[in-house]
Amino acid sequence: MEITQLQLDALREIGNIGSGHAATALSILLQRRIDMSVPEVWAVPFEEVSVIVGQLDLPQAVMYVKVEGEAPGKAVFFFSVESAEIVVQALLGTDVPLDLFNDEMAQSALQEVGNILVSSFLIALTQFSGIPLQPSVPALAIDMIGASLEAIFLEEGMLDDTVLFIDTQLSGIPKIEGQFIFLPDKGSLKKLLGAMGL
């Protein structure tokens, strides 16, 4: 489907509202200031995904939630391993170094963060569009970002050559760098835009 400038603006607005809520939730959770970039909407071929995520084999903590409901899609939060550690430390009220790869408690805390962020995003999106959306239980991978994203794109054997997603950067002080992306499934894009009269 061809996307017009007006529709791009609408998608950016979805990103703005949803990510704004997610950033606020993260800020409350961690009791610190979280800034958010202006969301960007990308429709890019698989090959160019590295343009957005940078180096494909850098380790990142990826929280992946399937969005269910009338406009299904995928929501993904990812943090650098260092940022994820800071987030978990803030949550658990500790400054002891954590081994995120093996520490189940830390992993479950991260999943919970994913859950809260995505839920906030979806609540905002539902209020805005009138389309009911629910998150699945979050899944977590701490691994090469390219490997994780590729698995997400391909789930259910996605056939499109292009992936469309809304991308927002989150940053907090000190040293939290994260990124949030939302990928509407094929039919969902139409529904979301339709709900906004586009």
Next chain:
Amino acid sequence: MNGVITVGMADYKTAKAPEILLTAGLGSCIGICIHDPVLKVGGMAHIMLPSANGSLGGNPAKYADTALELLLKEISGMGANKSRLKAKIAGGAQMFSFPGKPPILKIGDRNAEAVEQELKKRGIPLLVMDVGGSFGRTIHFDVGTGELRIRTINHGEKVV
């Protein structure tokens, strides 16, 4: 780095010694490495799905069957002898699992099976198959020696 050729997702490249082919962050995808040890040329494909069958078309380098066809054609075009070709593959992981839910489609496993079959069909011996697990892989393939270096974040590094 000099002499390192990067292969992106749904992409394939060929090289000649001493060049190295690299693909970073393989998840459920498969990196197919093929070389002719005598002529010291080869190639790598980063495939994402098992088969172009029933697809909506698009980039043929995305599928095991069509990507392999393209890769072999290009390697032959460099003068490689088909009977000397050897293959090594890596990838096909299952990166995520949802608690309480069986994976709907183990796309990594299906990719590995498809690649294995496509190679068999063409009579190309598969020397190394480092597939499965739940972790990403970055691979470097030396088309001269046929050495495949497989790097992971938390599951070690090896040369096969």
